[in-house]
Amino acid sequence: MPFADMMNDKIQVLKTDGTKSAEVKASVQSKGIYLMRSDILVEPSDLIQRVMSNGGTETFQVIDPGFHEGAGGGIPAHYQMKVKKLGLPEAEKAIQSITYNISGPNARVNNNSTDNSNNIVNSNNDLSESIDALKAEINRLDLPVKEKEEAIEVVGAIEEQCKSEKPSKVVVNALIKSLPTAASIASIGSLVVSLLG
DSSP states (O other), X not given: OOGGGGOOEEEEEEOTTSOBOOOEEEEEOSSEEEEOOSSSOOOTTOEEEEEOTTSOEEEEEEEEXXXXXXXXXXXXXXXXXXXXXXXXXXHHHHHHTOOOOOOSTTOOOOSSSOOOOOOOOOOOHHHHHHHHHXXXXXXXXXXXXXXXXXXXXXXXXXXXXHHSSSOOHHHHHHHHHTSOOOHHHHHHHHHHHHHTO
């Protein structure tokens, strides 16, 4: 009887970093899981979810992956995992303890749940207002059209630099110094640089 004929269960491997394998065929026993594949990395503490034909799921924690290289006689590389079956509360706790690393304004993960959260992003309003003041001052000054357009472009570059994760004071300072010479622009420019921290 070929090994493939004994693989009647569908499982997924849930890694501790939050990644999940595609559904694969395996043989789930009371104390072990046999997976006749070597293209999936299974490590201690990974979770194995068995998807049953009745719609239910069982969760197992890997104690020992038990990887075996292929042998002669048509035995492919495979896993003979030693596992511990988790009860429903344990399984939910183990699945919830998977760490997701996310960042950025309004970043979130909804894992089998409805998102009813309100997100508030606090950006540096003083910095934003100072950049708007810089634009307004350039528009107020009596400059030739071409020079005004170039100055607004420079302010756009300053704004992009300020929005970046780690804005460079040196770059912002150099951009401000390239703006038309006016006391009001120099004053607002120094305020922008000081607000960068």
